[in-house]
Amino acid sequence: xxxxxxxxxxxxxxxxxxxxxxxxxxxxxxxxAQLEARTNRLARAYAELGVxxxxxxxxxxxxxxxxxxxxxxxxxLGATPxxxxxxxxxxxxxxxxELGKPALVVGCEPGEYLPTPSLAEGFQPDAALWDTSLxxxxxxxxxxMTSGGSTGRPKLIVSKSPGAYDPDTPSLEIPQQGVMxxxxxxxHNGPFLWAMVALFKGCTVGVTTRxxxxxxxxxIERLRVDTVYMVPTMMRRIWALQxxxxxxxxxxxxxxxxxxxxPCPAWLKERFIEWLGAEVIWELYGGTEGQGSTTxxxxxWLTHRGSVGRPVDTxxxxxxxxxxxxxxxxxxxxxxxxxxxxxxxxxxxxxxxAKTIDGGWESLGxxxxxxxxxxLYLADRLSDMVLVGGANVYPAEVEAALDSFPGVRSSAVxxxxxxxxxxxLHAIIDRPEGPADEAALAAHLAERLVRYKTPRSVEYVIxxxxxxxxxxxxxxxxxxxxxx
Numbered sequence: 356x357x358x359x360x361x362x363x364x365x366x367x368x369x370x371x372x373x374x375x376x377x378x379x380x381x382x383x384x385x386x387x388a389q390l391e392a393r394t395n396r397l398a399r400a401y402a403e404l405g406v407x408x409x410x411x412x413x414x415x416x417x418x419x420x421x422x423x424x425x426x427x428x429x430x431x432l433g434a435t436p437x438x439x440x441x442x443x444x445x446x447x448x449x450x451x452x453e454l455g456k457p458a459l460v461v462g463c464e465p466g467e468y469l470p471t472p473s474l475a476e477g478f479q480p481d482a483a484l485w486d487t488s489l490x491x492x493x494x495x496x497x498x499x500m501t502s503g504g505s506t507g508r509p510k511l512i513v514s515k516s517p518g519a520y521d522p523d524t525p526s527l528e529i530p531q532q533g534v535m536x537x538x539x540x541x542x543h544n545g546p547f548l549w550a551m552v553a554l555f556k557g558c559t560v561g562v563t564t565r566x567x568x569x570x571x572x573x574x575i576e577r578l579r580v581d582t583v584y585m586v587p588t589m590m591r592r593i594w595a596l597q598x599x600x601x602x603x604x605x606x607x608x609x610x611x612x613x614x615x616x617x618p619c620p621a622w623l624k625e626r627f628i629e630w631l632g633a634e635v636i637w638e639l640y641g642g643t644e645g646q647g648s649t650t651x652x653x654x655x656w657l658t659h660r661g662s663v664g665r666p667v668d669t670x671x672x673x674x675x676x677x678x679x680x681x682x683x684x685x686x687x688x689x690x691x692x693x694x695x696x697x698x699x700x701x702x703x704x705x706x707x708x709a710k711t712i713d714g715g716w717e718s719l720g721x722x723x724x725x726x727x728x729x730x731l732y733l734a735d736r737l738s739d740m741v742l743v744g745g746a747n748v749y750p751a752e753v754e755a756a757l758d759s760f761p762g763v764r765s766s767a768v769x770x771x772x773x774x775x776x777x778x779x780l781h782a783i784i785d786r787p788e789g790p791a792d793e794a795a796l797a798a799h800l801a802e803r804l805v806r807y808k809t810p811r812s813v814e815y816v817i818x819x820x821x822x823x824x825x826x827x828x829x830x831x832x833x834x835x836x837x838x839x
Contacts, residue, residue, distance in 0.1 A: 356523040360493040361430035361555075364520065365391040368557045372532070377554065379561045379578060380419050390424070392486040397428035399489070400480035404472040406458045408433040409495050413452055415462030416476055417441040418541050418564050425461050426551070430518050433492030434458065437499040437511065438542040441476070451501055451509050454706045494518030499705075500544045500643050510706035512544075512643045520555040528611040528637060529582055532557040536580040538566045538589060543824040544643040545616055549584040558582075566823040568592040572604040579608040586825030587619040591764060594626055606631065615639040617825035618733060620755050621661055628653045638663055640731065642719040644709075645701040646670060647692040649731050662730040670694050674725055679712060684727045687734050691716040722749065739829050741770035741778050748780060748808050750829065756803040757810075760796055762788050765820045768810060769833040782810035783820060783832060790815045 359367055365387065368377070373388035385393070406412060412429040414436055416422040426436040437455055439448060441462055452460060452468055460473040467473050499513045522531060527549060529535065535553035537560060539546035553560050561578045563570065566589050575583065593601065612627070612635050619638065628636050633653030640663035641648025647670020649663050656662060666672045673681050674688040682688045691712065694701050698715025710718045722734040734749050741748045750768035757766040764785045770778035784791075790813075800809050821827045 356521055358519040358521050360491050361518040362492050364555055365394060365427055366488055376559045378420050378423055379559060381563065385420055394424050394427040394431060395489060396480045396484045396486040397424055398431035399484040401428050401459060402432055404459055406432050406434050408492060410434040410458035411437045411455045411499055413455060413457040413460045414438045415441050415448065418562050422541050430494060431489050433494050435494045435496045435499050438547060439501050440542050447509065454509060455511055502643060508706065510704055513703050513705060514645065515701055522556050526552050529553050529556055533581045534559045534578050536561045536574055536583040538563045538571050539584060539586060539823050546584055568596050569600060575606055575609060576604045581608055581610045583612050585612060585614045586616045587614055587623060588765060588821040588825045590614060590623055590627060594623060595764060609635060611635060611637055613637050613639060618751050620758050622759050633657055646694045646717055647672065659730045662732050664731065665729045672731065684725055687722055687724045689718050690721045690723045691718050741780060743776050743778050743780060743807055753804060753808055756800055757782055757784060760791060760799050762786050767820045767827050767829055767832055769829050771836060780810040782813045784813060784815050785820050786815055787817050
């Protein structure tokens with residue numbers, strides 16, 4: 356099959372399976388024929404507001420059917436969806452709108468960005484608008500995602516892939532006309548990409564407003580889901596369920612569970628492999644920029660414990676030392692990636708510059724090492740490293756040790772100012788049942804960490820430290836404690 360413009364993708368699948376469910380949101384659903392007709396009418400409404408070829412449309416909608424409708428209506432005009440969180444503080448949303456200069460903002464009050472038009476959540480186009488097909492148009496860019504960036508100001512990552520897709524292209528272990536479940540926030544690149552690729556391949560896509568561990572298992576059973584997208588935070592919450600509850604749902608339809616976006620503790624991955632089977636569990640490491648990625652199936656992980664896999668066949672990777680030298684297997688350095696199509700071929704930034712070295716190699720800001728077989732192992736984010744008395748401490752390593760203590764749901768380790776050592780390690784622990792026994796926790800950490808990597812102070816909270824996308828804002832946590 357050849358590439359199909361995304362302005363024609365819904366019509367293609369509506370012609371094959373008009374009455375099959377395209378999108379399910381907590382039991383509310385649209386068929387392919389309904390989604391095609393509704394987005395045609397919505398696209399005409401967007402066009403009347405001035406959206407045209409290769410414009411950006413900022414979409415600040417929560418997870419739900421309306422989010423997908425906004426994206427496809429945008430593609431039908433040859434424009435590019437630019438999703439952001441519906442809960443974004445106005446100041447941050449203002450910065451993104453100023454940076455992207457969209458033709459339309461969806462999900463905020465009308466008149467908020469004049470002369471740029473905006474539409475509130477729940478907007479319904481005029482029923483008099485036709486719901487028949489529009490002229491075929493293909494956006495130069497499939498998507499424009501938002502990232503915080505190292506400066507704290509937002510940047511846009513604009514894909515150089517056009518708004519077209521070949522449904523026959525093997526991708527992410529997603530079968531044609533299967534069933535995908537997305538319990539993560541669609542404004543993040545991972546959930547967005549997995550959901551949209553599934554729709555491009557004719558799958559039914561189930562989406563939830565927010566993540567709930569038991570509801571996720573219930574939905575897998577109800578929809579007979581074969582592929583699910585998760586982050587390790589979600590996996591932790593599922594594993595925290597009572598065993599009787601966790602095992603009371605029929606998950607026999609599940610063929611692939613993807614996890615990405617944050618490090619997965621080895622013990623947690625092992626539990627899921629034991630529960631669902633090594634062949635079901637897949638992990639991906641990569642960035643929104645799309646220069647390249649690694650993948651690994653549970654079967655390979657069992658013989659390369661802790662690895663995030665080998666580079667896929669569209670890219671190459673290497674580990675670089677502080678002096679810019681390529682490091683041999685086993686040595687930790689900064690991870691650099693280069694697409695085989697050449698530097699700058701997968702994306703462009705608005706509001707930032709790529710960090711590159713000679714030859715077009717780019718860094719995503721991660722530290723890691725490779726073994727002799729080319730499997731990559733991550734150490735931590737370079738920006739999160741804490742210097743303690745002249746020694747480098749990577750929070751992810753300490754957090755993995757903390758997270759393996761009984762009752763800990765998640766943790767975050769930050770550096771706080773210290774007169775003697777420059778920084779001292781401070782652990783923030785999300786443990787719903789309350790503080791751990793100090794001696795037991797100390798003994799647990801002593802078995803796993805050298806002394807200088809052990810937190811000097813501990814604080815307990817009862818709210819999750821990572822969001823549903825698996826992200827933890829260590830800088831914000833640190834700033835709040837310094838100011839407080």
